[in-house]
Amino acid sequence: MDGLSWDKQDGLLPAIVQDAATLRVLMLGYMNREALAQTLASGHVTFYSRSRQRLWTKGETSGNVLQLLAIEADCDGDTLLVQARPQGPTCHLGRDSCFEHAPDDFLAELDGLVARRERERPAGSYTTRLFEQGRRSIAQKVGEEGVETALAGVIEDDAALCGEAADLLYHLLVLLRARGLSLDDAVAVLKSRHGQPHRGSEPA
Template identity: 50%
Template sequence: MVEIENLKFDANGLIPAIVIDSLTKQVLMLAYMNKESLKISKEKGLACFYSRSRQQLWLKGETSGNYLNLVNIKNDCDNDTLLISVQPEGPTCHTGTDTCWGETNNYNPILFLSELQDFINQRYHDMPEDSYTTSLFKKGINRIAQKVGEEALETVIEATAGTKDKLVYEASDMLYHLIVLLTNKGLRIENLAQELLERHTPNWDKKRRIAKSKNK
């Protein structure tokens, strides 16, 4: 969490706060905070702001029930703007929309692949007992590669003679084991995404997009 004493408040004792969903990274709203609202936010674990129009503190959701559960607060490089990560309960805007710009704040399941990769990496590091993933790592690369092949074959069978539901199930198994294989070789699923990006991106945009992805 940010240290209040390091922040640069304006002449009215306020600092702008950009609020984002910690899961989707969607920008939800822009508000202002003062020292007291920051302190309350930290203590309650709920985003509290200062209303410039009403000239008073404003605990988001106190009236509507649409609270913003605080995840993290970061300051920018100049210490004069905050980035507030939250988990929203319901719509953020008073008009009933997910964001104050009328955008829909949906979680894209594709983002879970990075979370799954991090989870498998942790399994590789910790090697907890009674874990299927641990057992795969202990059996070595040959067994892991064999499992990828087995799951790929089952995926092909479902694609040609099965149902869509079973195809999704088997393809998910194949992808999981592929991530385990990549992890064992010191790679991540993002390495595959990077390769596909380089293949797909037009030359005029390639250098910029690839450079940005490698700097993350």
């Protein structure tokens, strides 16, 4: 905390909040030393309100808190990047982000939805039905979708290929969750392989 450039903006640092799962930018706030200390101590993202001249924890009235996962300062030490897990909409207008068209990682968002379906098992959900049928049935479905995707890649048009690829990705996410894994676990393997020779050939 002492290494940050608090003196540049009257003791305040802009804090960009990002959804840790989808990487979508959720909001921008400001932190002073006390707000940063409280954020680290409580695990809930807390800011300094310039209009109210006091600390405020996001969600203190709405309940839509931001659960802290990580904080990183930029190269100049005068801006913070906060990764958090939002518990409900971040924007006061009821949107996920204060930036309506902020890009995100939809595949990660879908993975989160699959995880909720696995926990909650809502009636009438296709994903719930897959989980209740068990891993063997889900794995069979992934195999079928894989074959259909391969065939579409050879004998069908682009729209058909994209449709089959989408089905394959979705069912693969369900299979990973059925094994207690997530998209992040598969991505971590890809990251570990990045830049490494593949089966004796050139790096990917």
